[in-house]
Amino acid sequence: xxxxxxxxxxxxxxxxxxxxxxxxxxxxxxxxxxxxxxxxxxxxxxxxxxxxxxxxxxxxxxxxxxxxxxxxxxxxxxxxxxxxxxxxxxxxxxxxxxxxxxxxxxxxxxxxxxxxxxxxxxxxxxxxxxxxxxxxxxxxxxxxxxxxxxxxxxxxxxxxxxxxxxxxxxxxxxxxxxxxxxxxxxxxxxxxxxxxxxxxxxxxxxxxxxxxxxxxxxxxxxxxxxxxxxxxxxxxxxxxxxxxxxxxxxxxxxxxxxxxxxxxxxxxxxxxxxxxxxxxxxxxxxxxxxxxxxxxxxxxxxxxxxxxxxxxxxxxxxxxxxxxxxxxxxxxxxxxxxxxxxxxxxxxxxxxxxxxxxxxxxxxxxxxxxxxxx
Amino acid sequence: xxxxxxxxxxxxxxxxxxxxxxxxxxxxxxxxxxxxxxxxxxxxxxxxxxxxxxxxxxxxxxxxxxxxxxxxxxxxxxxxxxxxxxxxxxxxxxxxxxxxxxxxxxxxxxxxxxxxxxxxxxxxxxxxxxxxxxxxxxxxxxxxxxxxxxxxxxxxxxxxxxxxxxxxxxxxxxxxxxxxxxxxxxxxxxxxxxxxxxxxxxxxxxxxxxxxxxxxxxxxxxxxxxxxxxxxxxxxxxxxxxxxxxxxxxxxxx
Numbered sequence: 001x002x003x004x005x006x007x008x009x010x011x012x013x014x015x016x017x018x019x020x021x022x023x024x025x026x027x028x029x030x031x032x033x034x035x036x037x038x039x040x041x042x043x044x045x046x047x048x049x050x051x052x053x054x055x056x057x058x059x060x061x062x063x064x065x066x067x068x069x070x071x072x073x074x075x076x077x078x079x080x081x082x083x084x085x086x087x088x089x090x091x092x093x094x095x096x097x098x099x100x101x102x103x104x105x106x107x108x109x110x111x112x113x114x115x116x117x118x119x120x121x122x123x124x125x126x127x128x129x130x131x132x133x134x135x136x137x138x139x140x141x142x143x144x145x146x147x148x149x150x151x152x153x154x155x156x157x158x159x160x161x162x163x164x165x166x167x168x169x170x171x172x173x174x175x176x177x178x179x180x181x182x183x184x185x186x187x188x189x190x191x192x193x194x195x196x197x198x199x200x201x202x203x204x205x206x207x208x209x210x211x212x213x214x215x216x217x218x219x220x221x222x223x224x225x226x227x228x229x230x231x232x233x234x235x236x237x238x239x240x241x242x243x244x245x246x247x248x249x250x251x252x253x254x255x256x257x258x259x260x261x262x263x264x265x266x267x268x269x270x271x272x273x274x275x276x277x278x279x280x281x282x283x284x285x286x287x288x289x290x291x292x293x294x295x296x297x298x299x300x301x302x303x304x305x306x307x308x309x310x311x312x313x314x315x316x317x318x319x320x321x322x323x324x325x326x327x328x329x330x331x332x333x334x335x336x337x338x339x340x341x342x343x344x345x346x347x348x349x350x351x352x353x354x355x356x357x358x359x360x361x362x363x364x365x366x367x368x369x370x371x372x373x374x
Numbered sequence: 375x376x377x378x379x380x381x382x383x384x385x386x387x388x389x390x391x392x393x394x395x396x397x398x399x400x401x402x403x404x405x406x407x408x409x410x411x412x413x414x415x416x417x418x419x420x421x422x423x424x425x426x427x428x429x430x431x432x433x434x435x436x437x438x439x440x441x442x443x444x445x446x447x448x449x450x451x452x453x454x455x456x457x458x459x460x461x462x463x464x465x466x467x468x469x470x471x472x473x474x475x476x477x478x479x480x481x482x483x484x485x486x487x488x489x490x491x492x493x494x495x496x497x498x499x500x501x502x503x504x505x506x507x508x509x510x511x512x513x514x515x516x517x518x519x520x521x522x523x524x525x526x527x528x529x530x531x532x533x534x535x536x537x538x539x540x541x542x543x544x545x546x547x548x549x550x551x552x553x554x555x556x557x558x559x560x561x562x563x564x565x566x567x568x569x570x571x572x573x574x575x576x577x578x579x580x581x582x583x584x585x586x587x588x589x590x591x592x593x594x595x596x597x598x599x600x601x602x603x604x605x606x607x608x609x610x611x612x613x614x615x616x617x618x619x620x621x622x623x624x625x626x627x628x
Contacts, residue, residue, distance in 0.1 A: 027535065028482070028486055028488070028496070028534055028535050029487075031488075031492070032488050035488075035492050058535035058567065059496075059499070059503070059532075059535050059566075059567060060488075060535060063495070063496055063499050067495070085566075088565075089567070092562075093503075096499065096502040097498075097502060337516070338516045339471075339514065339515070340470045341470055341471040342516075
């Protein structure tokens with residue numbers, strides 16, 4: 001790196017002209033030092049720029065000189081003195097920057113905030129309508145394909161099942177196992193005060209069978225599978241692969257959405273089943289270690305006190321969760337625009353909507369089954 | 375004379391796994407020239423560019439830029455070298471979450487002490503210099519056409535007034551009129567700022583309009599370096615076909 005010296009300037013005013021003497025190096029790395037002082041100069045009249053002492057100059061330096069000259073005078077500056085590039089650079093810069101500043105719309109404050117609120121509300125409504133429309137479209141396509149099963153893309157269905165189902169199994173099992181442990185611990189400690197620790201079995205059984213096994217599976221899928229679906233489809237959209245598909249006569253709905261929906265509907269109950277079992281296993285271990293309820297006794301009591309309906313209630317929600325996760329993921333994926341930023345924001349939206357929907361739907365199920373008296 | 379050589383490549387070898395891209399490649403680039411690099415598709419043009427700017431580690435050989443070997447430099451010295459060059463990637467590689475003006479301001483923020491106000495003014499000037507309209511500054515890259523994106527990328531490459539400019543396929547995908555305007559732009563910027571330009575291209579028109587010298591890559595090394603007329607006389611089937619084919623003849627007016 002060559003050494004640079006600080007830029008300096010001096011103003012010499014006489015009756016008919018103002019001479020701006022500049023010296024030192026005026027480059028992108030140095031001009032900041034004199035920028036503020038130059039801005040403070042006021043309008044004078046005819047200006048001469050003396051560059052005989054000037055060191056290095058680049059476009060940044062030329063820009064600052066040109067701007068200062070403009071600020072000092074309305075006329076074209078006269079450049080005096082010899083310099084290898086100054087004349088050329090300054091005139092180049094002068095030529096390109098000699099344009100009207102575009103007027104920018106300035107707004108803010110209350111109106112701006114109201115406008116954003118309005119847009120936000122409108123956006124939420126639109127999202128709701130669009131999701132319902134997409135739901136309808138998906139249902140039509142999927143039903144049509146199910147009626148003509150030879151047209152289904154079995155390879156991609158199985159591939160999605162492996163990626164979203166089998167590969168998610170360890171994490172679902174682990175999480176449910178630990179939640180099972182926690183539920184059993186809570187039961188063991190609180191029920192001990194009442195002297196009825198043995199009810200821990202019922203607590204774990206009801207909680208895992210009816211709610212937690214399937215809810216945890218749904219949430220893991222919403223975080224893991226949902227984001228990956230959105231990113232996959234979104235990237236394809238971004239790189240115009242979807243447009244290419246359409247021109248080749250392939251329908252993205254049939255090729256991308258339906259296989260994912262079907263695979264998720266089939267595979268989520270399996271995951272939920274595994275999750276429920278691992279949760280119960282967690283309960284068994286805690287009961288055995290802290291309450292001296294051995295596994296045989298635990299399972300025996302579980303069979304006698306927790307009706308099998310509880311298990312079916314839980315499992316009945318699994319396909320719905322799988323469907324919702326896949327639906328939201330595909331919709332947001334297809335919504336991705338042309339930029340990387342939109343891919344990121346749609347993936348976030350997708351995960352948030354999926355987790356939100358899963359919890360809301362679970363609550364609706366709870367109310368429904370309660371009214372049914374189950 | 376040796377001081378005039380800004381990039382010196384000696385006995386370069388680059389490879390991806392078993393696939394050798396370059397072997398025994400020598401090339402000198404002189405200060406203040408525009409050198410075009412041509413090669414058949416897949417001939418290693420872009421890889422050579424990546425090797426010079428340090429994105430691809432060479433398997434053997436040496437590359438000196440500004441008389442320094444990049445691999446031997448410390449982090450700080452390296453960033454010192456990096457701010458003396460500007461790179462324009464093939465499809466722009468603009469940061470899509472920043473506006474055009476912010477894209478141009480990124481190198482200024484990183485490498486200089488310029489105030490927000492001054493760097494904004496300078497960014498606007500670079501945007502204008504690159505031939506964009508003043509209203510392009512607040513737009514996002516996704517709002518721009520391909521040609522405008524290339525200009526914005528050029529503005530970012532020029533942000534720090536580099537001494538050395540790397541351009542990867544600057545005119546690919548542009549219509550002939552825009553491409554010709556871009557050629558002229560490169561030429562005039564090179565004159566105004568005294569740049570050395572390393573240009574990778576397929577475009578015979580660009581070579582003809584801008585380049586002082588042309589390097590032909592083939593068989594994993596540099597087949598020939600010279601002016602367009604020297605190359606036309608060069609006896610190699612690919613070079614002959616390149617400049618003697620219908621497109622080559624049309625572009626060079628023979």
